Amino acid sequence: MDSRELTYFVAVAEELNFGRAATRLGIAQPPLSRTIQQLERRLGITLFTRTSRSVALTAAGEVLLYEGKRALEALTAAGRRAQRAGDPGLVLAMKATIDGDLLEKILAQFAADPAAVEVEVRIGGIGEQAMLLRAGEADAALLRLPHEDADGLAYEELLTEPDVAVLPRTHRLAVRDSITMSDLDGEQLPYWPGSPPNGGPLVRDAAQLMQLISLGRTVALLPASVQHHLRTDLTTVPVTGAATTTLVIAWSPDARSHSLAALVQAAVTASPSAGPFRSTRTG
Structure with a gap:
């Protein structure tokens, strides 16, 4: 996984709506859906259960949401700590x-x-x-x-x-x-x-x-x-x-x-x- 995939996944997991997640990310919905599908295929798991009316996280999706948010926060913090280290x-x-x-x-x-x-x-x-x-x-x-x-x-x-x-x-x-x-x-x-x-x-x-x-x-x-x-x-x-x-x-x-x-x-x-x-x- 890369940070882009995690960012896309977290947006969908928090919004539980692909349209709102795409708007939040500033992208079109089709590439967002393709990215989530590719992520599921590569991990070999289903992250969301989808119907015509709703999107819900699976148990695996709940775990990835928790761990993914921590990973993204750690990446952001690492960059900020590097900047802080460059500050006298x-x-x-x-x-x-x-x-x-x-x-x-x-x-x-x-x-x-x-x-x-x-x-x-x-x-x-x-x-x-x-x-x-x-x-x-x-x-x-x-x-x-x-x-x-x-x-x-x-x-x-x-x-x-x-x-x-x-x-x-x-x-x-x-x-x-x-x-x-x-x-x-x-x-x-x-x-x-x-x-x-x-x-x-x-x-x-x-x-x-x-x-x-x-x-x-x-x-x-x-x-x-x-x-x-x-x-x-x-x-x-x-x-x-x-x-x-x-x-x-x-x-x-x-x-x-x-x-x-x-x-x-x-x-x-x-x-x-x-x-x-x-x-x-x-x-």
């Missing part, structure tokens, strides 16, 4: 306010290394950072586990901290020294892209979340270090028995950049539990 700088992706107050220390530590290069810090929405890594658009990312997906990525742990409740200063619980999870019963909690709806608001970035908390539309459980970045109309309260999250620096296990290795080392050195460089973990 590094791109570090992160969400706003999740760095555990380590970003400035990491960058200062890295700047002292002979392999240091310019670092572009790319602030994105919730859930975007790992996607940027896999797509080859970032060299490293600061992620919060277990809330973000590190599957297939290499990473080093930097900081583990408990969650705290982030509340408006006028909230009934804001004057408490600490609360329990049961104290939050009945409160609207947000949910994030990729997580199931829970009746609360869908939140895509930190600024939106803080605005919703300020308006009394939601409360949130966030890492304790968020208190250093809060608006003046918000406050945090410790939560007894709250879950913990771990800040990690993640990168593609296929990366071969000396500057990237130096950035990871700088992050580990700047972390509160700094010690000898630890073995790489892969999600």
Whole structure:
């Protein structure tokens, strides 16, 4: 198979309509149909069941759709990583306010290394950072586990901290020294892209979340270090028995950049539990 065949197949598999797939690809329908037929003959399998009214994937087609999309994404990422390798700088992706107050220390530590290069810090929405890594658009990312997906990525742990409740200063619980999870019963909690709806608001970035908390539309459980970045109309309260999250620096296990290795080392050195460089973990 080549990438053109896979691209054609994925378009038909997602549209389940040869006409719409051809329009999406910007080609005529007959060559698209011939390409799919040739692919089926060469593989010796049927990818689609076709009637005069419908097109459906077979079990083999379902497998090829999953694997084909991964292969196309890997090809695209490989090209982007090659372009990134030709760029003298590094791109570090992160969400706003999740760095555990380590970003400035990491960058200062890295700047002292002979392999240091310019670092572009790319602030994105919730859930975007790992996607940027896999797509080859970032060299490293600061992620919060277990809330973000590190599957297939290499990473080093930097900081583990408990969650705290982030509340408006006028909230009934804001004057408490600490609360329990049961104290939050009945409160609207947000949910994030990729997580199931829970009746609360869908939140895509930190600024939106803080605005919703300020308006009394939601409360949130966030890492304790968020208190250093809060608006003046918000406050945090410790939560007894709250879950913990771990800040990690993640990168593609296929990366071969000396500057990237130096950035990871700088992050580990700047972390509160700094010690000898630890073995790489892969999600």
